[in-house]
Amino acid sequence: MKLSSPAFGDGDPIPQKHGYDFDNVSPPLAVEDVPDDTVSLALVVDDPDAKKPAGKVWNHWTVWNVDPATGEIAEGTTPTGATEGRNSYGNSGYGGPKPPDREHTYRFHLYALDTELALDRGSTKAELQEAIAGHVLAEAELRGTFEPR
Structure with missing residues (x-):
């Protein structure tokens, strides 16, 4: 399985417009x-990288029950029929990068699952990780960087 973005390459800077303050x-x-x-x-x-300044790994977006036939997730959208969880900003949905101290690396981690998940909208990353345990068929990761402006 492969996850990529036309906006940035693996390990490259994430464009500024995807940042929380933009x-x-x-x-x-x-x-x-x-x-x-x-x-x-x-x-x-x-x-x-937020673990040192924030005291925890900062969650920016959790999405589940995405149709496996989804070949593209368009900019600024949630896939049709998918459910979003709560991010570390306290909101459901996407919350962009906002590193407080230096350049941080952001992980986009995709899981292929053998089931649909019975999680409520607004569930946390920890709840999602608990629900997918034992159901992961494949994984893919894309990394991007973002620094304070």
């Missing part, structure tokens, strides 16, 4: 080579 829109994502037996996809976007 347009705060999710970047476009492309999904390829999903296993045939996948029932749903889940996406987690987080910032492990």
Whole structure:
């Protein structure tokens, strides 16, 4: 399985407009080579570099029950029929990068699952991770960087 973005390459800077203090829109994502037996996809976007200044890995977006036939997640959209969880800003939906101290690396982690998830809108990343345990068929990751402006 592969996850990429036409907006930035793996390990490259995420365009400014996707930042929390700018347009705060999710970047476009492309999904390829999903296993045939996948029932749903889940996406987690987080910032492990926030652990030092924030005291935890900062969660920017959790989305689940994405149709496995989804080849593209358009900029600023949630896939049709998918459910969004609560981010570390306290909102449901996408919350863009906003590093407080230096350049941070952001992980876009995609999971192919053998089930749909019975989680309520606004569930946390921890609840999502608990729900997918034992159901992951494949994983893909895209990384991007963002620095304070």
